[in-house]
Amino acid sequence: xxxxxxxxxxxxxxxxxxVPKDAPLYQRNEAILGWLMAFPAxxxxxxxxxxxxxxxxxMSFTNQRLVSPNPTEWVGLRNFERLLTVRLFTLEPExxxxxxxxxxxxxxxxxxxxxxxxxxxPDYPELNGLREFTSWQSGENRTVILAADVVFLRALINTLxxxxxxxxLQGGLALLLALLLxxxxxxxxxxxxxxxxxxxxxxxxxxxxWRFIYDGQNGLLNTMLGIVTFGSFQPVxxxxxxYTAMPAxxxxxxxxxxxxxMVIWLSGLQTIPTSLYEAAALDGxxxxxxxxYVTWPGLRNTAVLILIVIVIQAMGLFVQxxxxxxxxxxxxxxxxxxxxxxxxxxxxxxxxxxxxxxxxFIIVLAITIVNRYLTRDRDTS
Amino acid sequence: MTTMxxxxxxxxIVSLRYTLLILISxxxxxxxxxxxVSSLKPDLQLLRDSGSLLAFLPYGDVSLNNYAxxxxxxxxxxxxxxxxxxxxxxxxxxxxxxxxxxxxxxxLRWRGKALVLSLIIATFxxxxxxxxxxLLLVVNSLPWIGPQGIEVGWLNTYHVQILPFIADSLGxxxxxxxxxxxxxxxxxxxxxxxxxxxxxxxxxxMPIAGPILATVAILKFLVMWNAYIWPLMTIRSEELRPIMVxxxxxxxxxxxxxxxxxxxxxxxxxxxxxxxxxxxxxxxSIATSGIKG
Numbered sequence: 001x002x003x004x005x006x007x008x009x010x011x012x013x014x015x016x017x018x019v020p021k022d023a024p025l026y027q028r029n030e031a032i033l034g035w036l037m038a039f040p041a042x043x044x045x046x047x048x049x050x051x052x053x054x055x056x057x058x059m060s061f062t063n064q065r066l067v068s069p070n071p072t073e074w075v076g077l078r079n080f081e082r083l084l085t086v087r088l089f090t091l092e093p094e095x096x097x098x099x100x101x102x103x104x105x106x107x108x109x110x111x112x113x114x115x116x117x118x119x120x121x122p123d124y125p126e127l128n129g130l131r132e133f134t135s136w137q138s139g140e141n142r143t144v145i146l147a148a149d150v151v152f153l154r155a156l157i158n159t160l161x162x163x164x165x166x167x168x169l170q171g172g173l174a175l176l177l178a179l180l181l182x183x184x185x186x187x188x189x190x191x192x193x194x195x196x197x198x199x200x201x202x203x204x205x206x207x208x209x210w211r212f213i214y215d216g217q218n219g220l221l222n223t224m225l226g227i228v229t230f231g232s233f234q235p236v237x238x239x240x241x242x243y244t245a246m247p248a249x250x251x252x253x254x255x256x257x258x259x260x261x262m263v264i265w266l267s268g269l270q271t272i273p274t275s276l277y278e279a280a281a282l283d284g285x286x287x288x289x290x291x292x293y294v295t296w297p298g299l300r301n302t303a304v305l306i307l308i309v310i311v312i313q314a315m316g317l318f319v320q321x322x323x324x325x326x327x328x329x330x331x332x333x334x335x336x337x338x339x340x341x342x343x344x345x346x347x348x349x350x351x352x353x354x355x356x357x358x359x360x361f362i363i364v365l366a367i368t369i370v371n372r373y374l375t376r377d378r379d380t381s
Numbered sequence: 382m383t384t385m386x387x388x389x390x391x392x393x394i395v396s397l398r399y400t401l402l403i404l405i406s407x408x409x410x411x412x413x414x415x416x417x418v419s420s421l422k423p424d425l426q427l428l429r430d431s432g433s434l435l436a437f438l439p440y441g442d443v444s445l446n447n448y449a450x451x452x453x454x455x456x457x458x459x460x461x462x463x464x465x466x467x468x469x470x471x472x473x474x475x476x477x478x479x480x481x482x483x484x485x486x487x488x489l490r491w492r493g494k495a496l497v498l499s500l501i502i503a504t505f506x507x508x509x510x511x512x513x514x515x516l517l518l519v520v521n522s523l524p525w526i527g528p529q530g531i532e533v534g535w536l537n538t539y540h541v542q543i544l545p546f547i548a549d550s551l552g553x554x555x556x557x558x559x560x561x562x563x564x565x566x567x568x569x570x571x572x573x574x575x576x577x578x579x580x581x582x583x584x585x586x587m588p589i590a591g592p593i594l595a596t597v598a599i600l601k602f603l604v605m606w607n608a609y610i611w612p613l614m615t616i617r618s619e620e621l622r623p624i625m626v627x628x629x630x631x632x633x634x635x636x637x638x639x640x641x642x643x644x645x646x647x648x649x650x651x652x653x654x655x656x657x658x659x660x661x662x663x664x665x666s667i668a669t670s671g672i673k674g
Binding site for chain 2: 017018019020021027029030031032033034035037038040041042044045047048049050051052053055056059177180181183185189191192193194195196197198199200201202203204205208209210212213215218219220223227255259260263264266267312315316318319322337340341344345350353354357358360361364365368
């Protein structure tokens, strides 16, 4: 038995690398097979997930384009600066020689033109190339938010609003549905199946279908609202109006995915022991009290999970925008991923597309870390 | 209320609940009904009917003409074959690769296992959209042995639609969780009986992995059948396109809504039938993946 005499020290390098420190060396077969069985999946994940992910990071610090006559160079943080530079700037009103305010023809206070400051003004080098994102009146002055990339800033804010609104909305609706279904009544599974059905339908299909439902002239939604209000409802071009386009996307996305989270709530509800409800009933608790003091505390884990899952999915908002609005009207539905694909793929500016992807990843990572923190907090308490 | 017997009150609550359940069902069903019903009507009638509740009724000039026209515009059989082919191959391959890796993580001892496993779990939070563009560069520079020898670049092939998706961290994790909860004696006993590791995997573990196998297969089915962005980026020639990309053929200036509805119905109804047939497995698979993912 030569192998039994073998020690860790004189074993071949590959054996030492594969076999765990605390395991006998004769387990080398198991270690080799362990690596071999995991290897195909690990190879696929490395080539198609890890490497592209690392490449996105690397390329976001370069000026790489898909096809370019110039060699690729390192540009440091320039891509990120261009995406994320935002400045607050206060415009002071114009005054005449006596120091009095000057008014426009329509009676509003006159201000110097913004471009005097943002176009190569040597006194304001930090404002060079910036453009107006939004502005408001504050006393005599006008406060302006300037951004280097107003479309990206709009996309970022839209995506955060989308995620921030859809998480409580969809999570809440899903909980209501789950509570309705969480009872042993005949046909309850039929309803569960119906509410879940849109989840299996592709988002591309759903988006096209809802384009018709939201149509300004023949749209089904306008028709329904007209019937419900006995014809007093004025038809709205839901996707063509900057104020309704984003809410329309939110409503449709919630319709498609609410069944998914309803199912997760349902399995959370099933983990609450019925004895707790019986005890509450004995104490004379009403329906609301049962929910408040038995159901909800039992669902806190599920609630955090559902919010996080919805937010992370929502940050990837793309197909709805691509199929329904292409970011319009007036950039009202621009999203981060839509911008990443537009620039990285359509305009072939890979560096900028990668930089946007990295920004998205950092946001998602931050959300996940906050989630970990919140969950750990509860486990110890 | 006090005069009501407990029995009547209970009945009232139950019927209220059913009314509510049915009303809500309408919200989820009607758009799908509208899609299928509209696909049977000529455009003129379709547009006229959408101004009233007639939109949900198959009446008037009902025919399958829209389907005939849609199939003329799109090489439907080819697209359907492509989608079925890529979906089925990816489903089988992902079951094999994910379960083998998970088996190794759950039952075998090798160095670095814990580290690799935690790296895999960490990749959960990378959204596909983040890596789509660099992934395009990667597949564009990978070699492939074709009929003309070694070729570089995977664009415009079947394998570019399949191989990136034949292993995924969620699949590995779902299998791993399932395997870890199996009793240790199962493996120990077979080992003592002299079964090899490969035999334990194929004869002992996989035969009892049915529920989780269905979960992984269903999740993969949904991803592959509904694939849209990735094939849009990687596939140029018509004979390789999957079914969802066919929708692009209908984004014309002169929108033929009836044809669109027909095509939407064609790509959706098989999924809905598959879903209704395996409804319980579908819903439970989502519940498992949601809870643990």
